[in-house]
Amino acid sequence: MKKYLVIGNPIEHSLSPLLHNYWIKKNNINAIYDKQKLNNEDLESVVTKIKNKKIDGVNITVPFKEKIISFCDKLSPEAEGTQSVNTISLENDKIVGYNTDIKGFKAAFENLKFNVKGKKIFILGAGGVVPSIVFSLNEMRVSEIIISNRTKDKAEKLNNFFKNISIIDWGELPNFDLIINATSVGLNDKDELDLDFSKIKNNKFFYDVIYNPRETKFLKNARKLGNETENGKKMFINQAAEAFKIWHGIQPEINEEVSKLLDQ
Ligand code: ATR
Numbered sequence: 001m002k003k004y005l006v007i008g009n010p011i012e013h014s015l016s017p018l019l020h021n022y023w024i025k026k027n028n029i030n031a032i033y034d035k036q037k038l039n040n041e042d043l044e045s046v047v048t049k050i051k052n053k054k055i056d057g058v059n060i061t062v063p064f065k066e067k068i069i070s071f072c073d074k075l076s077p078e079a080e081g082t083q084s085v086n087t088i089s090l091e092n093d094k095i096v097g098y099n100t101d102i103k104g105f106k107a108a109f110e111n112l113k114f115n116v117k118g119k120k121i122f123i124l125g126a127g128g129v130v131p132s133i134v135f136s137l138n139e140m141r142v143s144e145i146i147i148s149n150r151t152k153d154k155a156e157k158l159n160n161f162f163k164n165i166s167i168i169d170w171g172e173l174p175n176f177d178l179i180i181n182a183t184s185v186g187l188n189d190k191d192e193l194d195l196d197f198s199k200i201k202n203n204k205f206f207y208d209v210i211y212n213p214r215e216t217k218f219l220k221n222a223r224k225l226g227n228e229t230e231n232g233k234k235m236f237i238n239q240a241a242e243a244f245k246i247w248h249g250i251q252p253e254i255n256e257e258v259s260k261l262l263d264q
Contacts, residue, residue: 002031003054004247007046008061011037013187013212015262016059019240022261023252031056031248040067047071050090057089057247059240062184065128072097082131083161087243098246101132104239106140111234114178114205120144122174124193125182126155129209133182134162146174150183171195178205186216193218202226211236214263233262 006016020033038046043064049055060068065084069075072085073094079085085097109116121142123130126149137145145165149155155167168174173195185191187210206222211233219229237254244252252258 002029002056004031004033004057004059005046005055006033006035006059006061007038007043007064008035009037009039009063011035011061014061015212015236015264016061016240018261019237019258020244022258023241023244024248027248027250027252029248029250038064040064043068043071047088047095050088050095051093053090057087057243059243060086060088062128069097071095078102078132078135081161082135084128084131086132086239087246089246098243099132099135100239100242100246101129101235102136102139103242104235104237105133105136107238107241108230108232108234109136109140112230114228114230116178117141118143119177120175121146122176122179123147123182124180124195125149125184126151126158127182127184130158130182131161133180133209134158134165138162138164146176148172173197173200176204178207181206181208181210181216181218184210186210186213186218189213191217197222197225200225204228205230208232209235211262212264233259237262 006014014035017033017035024031068085074096076098079097079099082099084099087098087100089096119142121137147155147165148168148170150170185193202225205228207230208216208219209232210216211231223229241252
């Protein structure tokens with residue numbers, strides 16, 4: 001039986017096992033997908049298990065998407081361009097790092113009515129997922145990307161990868177067509193960003209990378225102010241589908257049943 005794993009810290013709330021095990025069963029694959037909470041010093045032993053074929057593939061989540069790179073023998077162009085790896089597999093005895101968040105984000109937006117081409121984008125946060133979002137937005141030919149992070153230094157470091165982004169102070173609200181919450185604020189139902197959107201004109205698009213809870217306070221407030229909103233569920237499903245394809249060579253079906261599976 002093949003063995004797959006998602007690693008991160010924290011990891012309790014990850015729905016990756018639910019989704020992958022559903023597709024594994026649907027496609028009659030003899031495999032199991034589990035989750036494991038790790039610390040930095042455990043990364044090497046996981047990679048060794050992949051090399052020794054005790055584990056067949058790993059998804060990587062916060063906070064290891066960058067740290068795992070030093071253990072990879074080869075990176076996909078997307079992983080190289082973002083210095084972020086969320087999927088690894090063993091190919092010809094080499095540890096290959098992929099970034100499927102990029103395709104996940106792109107696929108999510110291709111399914112939406114909102115066309116990002118030529119639009120002005122404002123991103124909140126500068127954590128692990130932001131390089132992937134910026135990479136996707138650039139591929140989708142947006143006109144401008146502005147980033148604001150509580151810790152400004154971290155946002156400024158993104159300028160090393162992406163020359164076309166501008167950084168503003170936390171608390172400033174520029175004009176935008178689409179705003180993306182890529183901070184972790186909202187994962188906990190009670191938490192709310194200390195930003196006031198009431199003066200922003202309505203008819204904007206508010207996107208939250210968070211999908212659990214289904215509607216963060218960020219999205220709820222935006223909806224009440226008359227804006228379009230969308231959570232990160234489609235991005236999550238599509239990044240998982242891309243990882244599934246890398247490991248099993250099968251494009252898993254994404255339908256209403258899959259979507260409902262994650263509503264809990
Ligand atoms: P990491 O920071 O390890 O990459 P992450 O979950 O990918 O983890 O990123 C968390 C993001 O949420 C960061 O942009 C973080 O901002 P800081 O860089 O200032 O820590 C942001 N964040 C977390 N709590 C926040 C809060 N209360 N207000 C604003 N931003 C917050």
